[in-house]
Amino acid sequence: MSLRVIQFATGNVGRHALRSIINRPGLELVGVHASSPEKVGRDAAELSGLETPTGIVATNDLEALLALKADCVVYTSQAETRPQAALADITAFLAAGTNVVATSLVWLVYPPHADAWLREPIEAACAAGGSTMYVNGIDPGFSGDLLPLAALSLTERADEILVQEIFDYGSYEDAEFTGASFGFGAPPDVVPTLFLPGVLASIWGGPVRLLADQLGVQIEELRERHETWTATRTITCAMMTVEPGQVAAARFAVEGFVRGRPAIVMEHVNRLTSQAAPEWPFPPEGRPGVHRVVIKGVPGVEINTHVGGGRIDHNEAGVIATAAKAVNAIPAVCAASPGLTHLSELPVAQAHGLMS
Ligand SMILES: NC(=O)c1ccc[n+]([C@@H]2O[C@H](COP(=O)([O-])OP(=O)(O)OC[C@H]3O[C@@H](n4cnc5c(N)ncnc54)[C@H](OP(=O)(O)O)[C@@H]3O)[C@@H](O)[C@H]2O)c1
Known part of the structure; x- marks a missing residue:
């Protein structure tokens, strides 16, 4: 059975994560969050550069996304400049039982090193929802x-x-x-x-x-x-x-x-x-x-x-790789024990359904 996934944000990293979720066997896109008014109401395919509409349109309604009870949300909204707002989004999903893989909140690549103000609310939300959160990317990651x-x-x-x-x-x-x-x-x-x-x-x-x-x-x-x-x-x-x-x-x-x-x-x-x-x-x-x-x-x-080569610029490649790192971790994170996790606790083989 496919894992039901929400993509949260459609920026540099998010649009690549969105395309990857849509194209990936074993994952089903069930929701997309976009904050900017010009993106709300647009189909996920359009927001990620794909041609065939998905029927899933972007919303800025957090409650509606929480109500989907998805297996996982890929959180790539800009967070370092607005950590408290990002924390509120993320803990809401975790407490509702939706796992989170994120490229945001880069302090959490190794949670034991992170400050308590960031770590503790996430750990509490994971405990409340029986859910798991994992943060990674290309660097840090x-x-x-x-x-x-x-x-x-x-x-x-x-x-x-x-x-x-x-x-x-x-x-x-x-x-x-x-x-x-x-x-x-x-x-x-x-x-x-x-x-x-x-x-x-x-x-x-x-x-x-x-x-x-x-x-x-x-x-x-x-x-x-x-x-x-x-x-x-x-x-x-x-x-x-x-x-x-x-x-x-x-x-x-x-x-x-x-x-x-x-x-x-x-x-x-x-x-x-x-x-x-x-x-x-x-x-x-x-x-x-x-x-x-x-x-x-x-x-x-x-x-x-x-990363990159051929027609893919190295900086664009770094962003694609960061998105892929998050999306590829979804099955492992959904199968993990509840809590704020890191690479040492997850299987390193995280490459499922990548071949076209
Ligand atoms: N570890 C790594 O290797 C690595 C690499 C790259 C990025 N990152 C991290 O990944 C995250 C995303 O990076 P990015 O390059 O994709 O960032 P970005 O393009 O600057 O922003 C991502 C999206 O965040 C949303 N956003 C921005 N301001 C917002 C606000 N005030 N309220 C609600 N949403 C807001 C927007 O989503 P919409 O456009 O959908 O409205 C925006 O497109 C960042 O936290 C970054 O630090 C990590």
């Missing part, structure tokens, strides 16, 4: 859990784990959220959201702790570092135009210290053009982006992941 865990499975002994996203964001048309939170286009003395004390650790500290817990080691300290690179000439890209003196690349990391040294590190290097920050690391083989893990130890393992 795949790059910091499944990818290093795959590499660690080949490892006799690990001394250092370095996870990197090295990505040219120039073609990513998201100046409003990603651009602003990374500080792109701003003077270097303006501190963007991501670099406020504690913010990097709140997001990428979770994957550091997940790996530490898997390896049975204690993180003594989570240290944040960040730096920016300013443009020397005007840069024009799909995300924005950057004038000389404004930030065009950012490099940051969360370092998990074990026995006095940074043993588990999650690092980002993000540019708006390949010309930016020439002294920082680049993806291998002239690629525009990579999610990679490098493990020093015995025997030493390096895995480089490149």
